[in-house]
Amino acid sequence: xxxxxxxxxLTKKFGSFTAVxxxxxxxxxxxxxxxxxxxxxxxxxxxxxxxxxxxxxxxxARVAGFDVYKQPELIKRHIGYMSQKxxxxxxxxxxxxxxxxxxxxGLSGAEIxxxxxxxxQELDLEWIAKSQVQSLPLGWKQxxxxxxxxxxxxxxxxxxxxxxxxxxxxxxxxxxxxxxxxDRGVTVFVxxxxxxxxxxxxxxxxxxxxxxxxxxxxxxxxxDNNVPSINELFVRLARHTSSNM
Amino acid sequence: MKTxxxxxxxxxxxxxxxxxxxxxxxxxxxxQVVLFGFAITNELNDARIAIFDGSKDPVTIEIADRLxxxxxxxxxxxxxxxxQLEQAFRHDRVKLAVVFPPExxxxxxxxxxxxxxxxxxATDPNTATTLVAYASAIIRQYEQEKKGSAxxxxxxxxxxxxxxxxxxxxxxxxxxxxxxIILMLVSAMMTSIALTREKExxxxxxxxxxxxxxxxxxxxxxxPYIALGLANVAIILVLATTVFHMPIRGSLPLxxxxxxLFILTSLALGIMISSRVQTQQVALMISLMALMLPxxxxxxxxxxxxxxxxxxxxxxxxxxxxxxxVIVKGVMLKGAGMAVIWKETLVLVFMTLVxxxxxxxxxxxxxx
Amino acid sequence: xxIYINHISxxxxxxxxxxxxxxxxxxxxxxxxxxxxxxxxxxxxxxxxTLLVPDAGTARVLDLDPVxxxxxxxxxxxxxxxxxxxxxxxxxxxxxxxxxxxxxxxxEKNYHLIADIYSQIEPFKNRRAGQLSGGMKQKLALSCAMxxxxxxxxxxxxTTGVDAVSRKEFWEMLARLKERGITILVSTPYMDEASLxxxxxxxxxxxxxxxxxxxxxxxSYDRPLLGVRAQNTLRLLEDxxxxxxxxxxxxxxxxxxxxxxxxxxxGELLDYLQKKGHTELAIEPIAANIEDCFxxxxxxxIA
Numbered sequence: 001x002x003x004x005x006x007x008x009x010l011t012k013k014f015g016s017f018t019a020v021x022x023x024x025x026x027x028x029x030x031x032x033x034x035x036x037x038x039x040x041x042x043x044x045x046x047x048x049x050x051x052x053x054x055x056x057x058x059x060x061a062r063v064a065g066f067d068v069y070k071q072p073e074l075i076k077r078h079i080g081y082m083s084q085k086x087x088x089x090x091x092x093x094x095x096x097x098x099x100x101x102x103x104x105x106g107l108s109g110a111e112i113x114x115x116x117x118x119x120x121q122e123l124d125l126e127w128i129a130k131s132q133v134q135s136l137p138l139g140w141k142q143x144x145x146x147x148x149x150x151x152x153x154x155x156x157x158x159x160x161x162x163x164x165x166x167x168x169x170x171x172x173x174x175x176x177x178x179x180x181x182x183d184r185g186v187t188v189f190v191x192x193x194x195x196x197x198x199x200x201x202x203x204x205x206x207x208x209x210x211x212x213x214x215x216x217x218x219x220x221x222x223x224d225n226n227v228p229s230i231n232e233l234f235v236r237l238a239r240h241t242s243s244n245m
Numbered sequence: 246m247k248t249x250x251x252x253x254x255x256x257x258x259x260x261x262x263x264x265x266x267x268x269x270x271x272x273x274x275x276x277q278v279v280l281f282g283f284a285i286t287n288e289l290n291d292a293r294i295a296i297f298d299g300s301k302d303p304v305t306i307e308i309a310d311r312l313x314x315x316x317x318x319x320x321x322x323x324x325x326x327x328x329q330l331e332q333a334f335r336h337d338r339v340k341l342a343v344v345f346p347p348e349x350x351x352x353x354x355x356x357x358x359x360x361x362x363x364x365x366x367a368t369d370p371n372t373a374t375t376l377v378a379y380a381s382a383i384i385r386q387y388e389q390e391k392k393g394s395a396x397x398x399x400x401x402x403x404x405x406x407x408x409x410x411x412x413x414x415x416x417x418x419x420x421x422x423x424x425x426i427i428l429m430l431v432s433a434m435m436t437s438i439a440l441t442r443e444k445e446x447x448x449x450x451x452x453x454x455x456x457x458x459x460x461x462x463x464x465x466x467x468x469p470y471i472a473l474g475l476a477n478v479a480i481i482l483v484l485a486t487t488v489f490h491m492p493i494r495g496s497l498p499l500x501x502x503x504x505x506l507f508i509l510t511s512l513a514l515g516i517m518i519s520s521r522v523q524t525q526q527v528a529l530m531i532s533l534m535a536l537m538l539p540x541x542x543x544x545x546x547x548x549x550x551x552x553x554x555x556x557x558x559x560x561x562x563x564x565x566x567x568x569x570x571v572i573v574k575g576v577m578l579k580g581a582g583m584a585v586i587w588k589e590t591l592v593l594v595f596m597t598l599v600x601x602x603x604x605x606x607x608x609x610x611x612x613x
Numbered sequence: 614x615x616i617y618i619n620h621i622s623x624x625x626x627x628x629x630x631x632x633x634x635x636x637x638x639x640x641x642x643x644x645x646x647x648x649x650x651x652x653x654x655x656x657x658x659x660x661x662x663t664l665l666v667p668d669a670g671t672a673r674v675l676d677l678d679p680v681x682x683x684x685x686x687x688x689x690x691x692x693x694x695x696x697x698x699x700x701x702x703x704x705x706x707x708x709x710x711x712x713x714x715x716x717x718x719x720x721e722k723n724y725h726l727i728a729d730i731y732s733q734i735e736p737f738k739n740r741r742a743g744q745l746s747g748g749m750k751q752k753l754a755l756s757c758a759m760x761x762x763x764x765x766x767x768x769x770x771x772t773t774g775v776d777a778v779s780r781k782e783f784w785e786m787l788a789r790l791k792e793r794g795i796t797i798l799v800s801t802p803y804m805d806e807a808s809l810x811x812x813x814x815x816x817x818x819x820x821x822x823x824x825x826x827x828x829x830x831x832x833s834y835d836r837p838l839l840g841v842r843a844q845n846t847l848r849l850l851e852d853x854x855x856x857x858x859x860x861x862x863x864x865x866x867x868x869x870x871x872x873x874x875x876x877x878x879x880g881e882l883l884d885y886l887q888k889k890g891h892t893e894l895a896i897e898p899i900a901a902n903i904e905d906c907f908x909x910x911x912x913x914x915i916a
Contacts, residue, residue, distance in 0.1 A: 038776035039747050138650055165650035165773070165802050167817060168904045169911055172863045179847040179864075193776045196805060199866025219867060231805070234777045251714035255703065262702040262741075447698030451757075454662050455715045456688045610683070612664045 003062075004029045004156050004187035005050060010059035012045050019045040021210035022059060027189060027203075029155070032182050034198045034218075035191040036230075037207030038238055043191045044160075046207070050189070051158055052076045064155050077105070080149035083160035087145035090134035094125055097133060098148055105152035119147045139170030146177055156187040163197060175200050195231035206234055213237045248457060252465025259439070260469055270435070274427045274477045278484045281419040292376055293321035295333040295342040302350035308361075308387055312343065317379050334366055341365050341376045420485045421573035422546035424478060425566045428504065429540045431474045432511030433518070434532035436467050440519035441528040450612070459608045467512045474508040475501070494580030503576065503586075506593050507569045511536075513600030514565075520607040540566040568592045614673075615640045615765050615796035616661060621670035623656050630656040632819040633670070638798055638812075643791045645810035646800040647903075653819040654800040655695055658769045661798070662692045675764055688716065691763030695770045697750050701743030705734055705753055708742050709760060716761030723760050730786050731756040748779030755786065766790065768799040772806065784809045807903040815907055822910035827903060834901035834909060836860060837873040842895040843886065852889045856882065861912055863905075868895075870905055 005027040012020040020042045027033040037043045048054045050063050052072030061068040064078040081087075088097050098119055102112035120126045123143055133141060142162060149157055159178075163171045178188050178200070190201060198204045198218055205215040214221055214237060218230055227233045260267060294312065298305050313320045322337045324330065333339045344362035346352075352359035363380050365373035440463075443449040452462055478501065485491040493500065514536060522528050541547060543557060544566035550558055561567045568589040575581035575589075583590070616638035623631040631653045638644040646654050659665040661674055663683035672679050677686040699708045709731070713720050724731075734752050737745065742753060751771060758766060768787075772780045784806065791797055791811075799810070807813045808827045815822040815830070823830055843849040846864060853862040853871055860872040871882075886894055901909075 038778065039774075167649035167652075167911065168804060168908050169863070170649075175864055176847070176850065179850075183847050193774075195777050196803075196866075200864065217867075231777050235781055238776070238778045248715050248717065251711055255700065255707070255711050258707065259700070259702055446700070447694045447696035448700060450659075450662075450664060450694040451692060451698055451712070452715070453664060454687050454690055454692045455712075456684075456717065457715050611666065612659060613666070 003027060004031070005033075005061070005063050005189065007050070007061040008059055010046065010049060010061050011057050012042075012049060012054070013057045018210050020049070020056075023207075023210075023212050025205055025212060025215060027187055029187055030182050030185045032178060032188045032190065032200070032202045034201030034204035035189060035207070036193065036195065036198055036204055036234065037191075038193055041207045041238075042210040043193075043207055047158060047160070047189070047191055050075075051079055051081060077152075078154055078156065080152070080154040080157040081160070082145045082149040082157065082162060084142075084162055084164050088133045088141060088148065091132055093130050093132055094120070094136070094144060095129040097144070098151060101148045101151045107152060115151055119151070123147060137170075139166045139174070142166060142170075142174055143177060146174070146181075150181065150186065154186070156189060157181065159188060159190045161192050161194070162190065164194060195229070195234050198230040204230065206230075206237055208238050249461050249465055252457075252461065253468050256439070256466050257469045260473070270431055270473060271476070271480070273430070274423065274481045275484060277423045277427065278420065278481055279488070281423060291319040292317060292341060292372075293337065293339045294318045295322045295324055295330070295337065295339040296320060297324035297327055297330070297342065297344045299327075299347040300345050300349035302348075304350040304353050305345040308345075308384060309343070311383055311387055312380060315379075315383055317376075317383075330364065339366070340372065341380060343380065419546075420481065420489075420491055421570050421577065422544070424481050424504065424573055425507070425544060425546065425569050426537070426540055427477050427481065428474050428507055428569075429511050429536055429566060431477055432467075432470055432508045433515035433536050434529065435473075436470050436512055436515035437518040437522075437528040437532050438525050439466055439470070440516065441522055441525045444519075444523055445525055453610065453612070459610060460605065463516055463605070463608060467516070470512065471505070471508055474511075475504065478504045491577070493577050495576035495582060499583065500573065500576045503569070503572050503590065503593075506590070506597060507565065510565045510569075510593055510597045510600060513597060513604045516604035517600065517607060520604065520609060539564045543567065544570050546570060565593060565596050568596075614638070615642070615675060616644075616798060617673040618657070618661075619671045619673075621657070621660060621667045621672060623653075623660065623665065623667050629819050631660075631667070634816075634819070634821055635670075636814050636821060636824045638796060640796055641791065641794045643787060643797045643809075643811045644799070645807055645813035646798065646816060647802075647804060647807050647813050647907075648800075648816035649802050651818075652816045654816060655769055657816075658767055658798070658800060662690055662767055663687055688761065689764045691758040691761070691766040693754050693758045693766075693768040693771055695773070697754060699742045699750070699754055699757060702741060704739050704741050705745070706738040708753060709757055712757040713760045718761050720760065723762055726762055727756045727759050729789055730759070746779075747775045748782065751775060751779060751783055752786075755783075759790070763795070765796040765798070768797070770800050770802065772801055772803065780806075804902075804904040804907055813903075815903075815910060817907075817911055817914070820914065822907065822914065830903060830906050831901055834906050836909070837876055838899055838901050838905065839871045839873070839882070840865070840868045840895075840897050840899040841871050841882075841886075842868045842893070843891040844893040845891070848889075849886070849891060852886065852891070856885055858882075861908065863908060865904075870899070872905070872909065 003026040008024045009022040010020060010024070011018065011022050023046065035043055035047070049056045049068060050061060052068060052075035055069060063075045066074040066078070068075065089100070092100065095116060098116045099112050102115055107115065120129050125140070125144065128136070133144070136144070146162070163174050166174070182188055190197065192198070201218065203215070203217050204221070205212045207213065214233065216224070221230065221233055222228070225233050227236070296309050298309060312318050318341070321339050322333050324333060327344065330342055333342060342364040344364065346360055349359050361384060363377050365377050367373040443452065482493065486493060515532070518528055518531050522531060543561040543564045545561070546566070550561050550567065553561065572586045572589045575586045614637055618637065619635050621631055621634045622629070634657060646657065648654055656665065660667050661672060661679055663679040663686055666680050674686055675689055679686055703711065709720055713723070730752050734749050737749065742750065745753065755771070772783055775783070787797055787799065810827065812824065812826050813830070814824045825833070841849060841853065846867060846869065850862055850864060850869055853859055853869060858873045858875060858877055860874045862869050862871050883894060883896055
């Protein structure tokens, strides 16, 4: 089976500064992969390369079967993206947001209509389909944003710090949505600096100073390093490093 | 007092560490004066004129000759008949028409005040007044040479007629206008932005929680902008007098004092705006719409107030810039002193007091 | 008593941000206000820091009324707002100097108060605040909030958006400040930070769910709680929801926390799950954590 994401010695330099330093990893189809690191550890840079937004300085990578150098446009068409900060237009209604994203991914009118109906039904949002997004609670917005990121049935979804600030129940409902997506075969790539999110992933990597300092399933990593939580492992790995200065 | 200066220092650092904005703030008055200035002087090279000579005697021929050889004017048409004037303006696009009456030479030497008509296209009033001024100067010079400089008043009467915009008043209108706009921009817009920036950053929360008095916060923030405003006045005046030889006929200290007054008016407006909005973007929009537009359009800078419909004319009374422009024009161009401009000054003082009172009151001690 | 909150309510238009909130914070206590975004944490903090006026109820901070005696109160509060609220274009030293001066003091005079925190960023004192890392910004903000020797420190989500290492260091700093007798009220959306406080108030949708020490809150959880693991977590979750004794089932990382309505007889659950075809099963009784308690309290509130 083809890997959803395959990276080998992927490197990005900005002048003399190496933001991402020869990272290698693979993510299987349908896997939930947590990409952890402090702010400035190189997460965002790595994710930009993988989503076709910036070219690597060196190294190789294939995403959804496409080459990051030669086929960035095809990559963009086959991935979904959701960030905590931005994804939905607050002054558009729920329905308008879904239609808009369907439109920019080139869905036909009929597809958009049926997809809108399907999403509203799945999310139980039919009764407020015509409300502006800004009137929704944060948790609902996040669920809607996650669905909208999959409006074009991408095989990989990138989530950038998806669940910060919501209450614990809503957060678990959100993770249940992620599990469901993975169950359908969608690969979920989560970048975050909240270490407790890591525990929900099938496999995680911890980035420190542009390098991958640890990789494996949360259970394995905790067992191998003899720590009670990923949080503690992270603190141990990242303490007294330059990204922390 | 120490806290106050700490505040002023901090604000000054903000301004100095943002070189892009600073360059715009200093560069804008220079750019405006130069643009306005050269837009006018450029027109003066080889401006197209029409001449109707009803005398065709040596005097009129020489005057016409001096006009066309001055470099400022270029003879576009020689009219056979006064009725061709309209045609000359409309079709030959002349900017100025010079009309000599019959038997000009006889009148000239008999010293019974012959009249030359100068008819200008005043759709562009600044150009028109400048053209008329230049033409008049050339005629005066001719007269002086012929009769000696002692014979004042001048014998030749130039009758000036402005076509299409007969209300036009004065040359160098643009300098008072530029001073007004720049001061409004620096003082009102920049302070409203600087104050809302604190709200956006969240630092306003800490300032409010500190023992600082609101008056100290506001004063500390605006003082550097007063300095910046005065610097702009200086830049504009230096440029206007050196590059464009504009006179300052009245008292310079008075002019600066009046500018300071107008800066205070504008600052108060800026503070009022900032107390009502939460983001820099909104502050900028409101400053532009509610302050800059009236300042440009309703102050008499571009459109003469006398020609406005009564409603706009009425509204113009509450635009501070309207009064300030009158003051600057009076002091700079007419050499007016307090005796002449006391009314406008009083209006501005009154406005400033009301606005400062209002802005201090509207400054919120809390977040709501 | 350092902070006293009595039946406070506050609305923004139709939205009730705070609904009849009451609790107290003792002198020298490290008190956590714990709840998700939109729970009302910031509103409550702004009321206590004199920045907002409540619609109903009263509050007292250091025995002063934040509404009527705000001028007297303000100099005694150290406040760190939710956003990074320092001047990005000023250097570390310039920021600290400015805040010392506006509170009528100097860095030299109160250096001993901030030495512990400030010494860590002092090597970068000529760097502009905007160029600091998240953790260093926090240290600077805390130094600025402490420099005037406040008796009570009120911090609004100081650890949000900050990486785990900086979070840990920040809580270590708070613990040292507490040792010096400063009362600290800190809000956070991270449930795991509750255990670092002396006492916490759990807050959700403008309501206080519970106020107590973290240990007592966890102890007061009175349902049987099981940690259940299986090969397929999603299917496990779905099947557990249909188990007759299930009260709630929530995913917790790679396991599911299952709260029961009553004690199960031995092996009953294992049997049920095996019949559903689950493999790699592991079931063990576990102690509740703050998040379990928070969710239980939320569920009770809804019911």
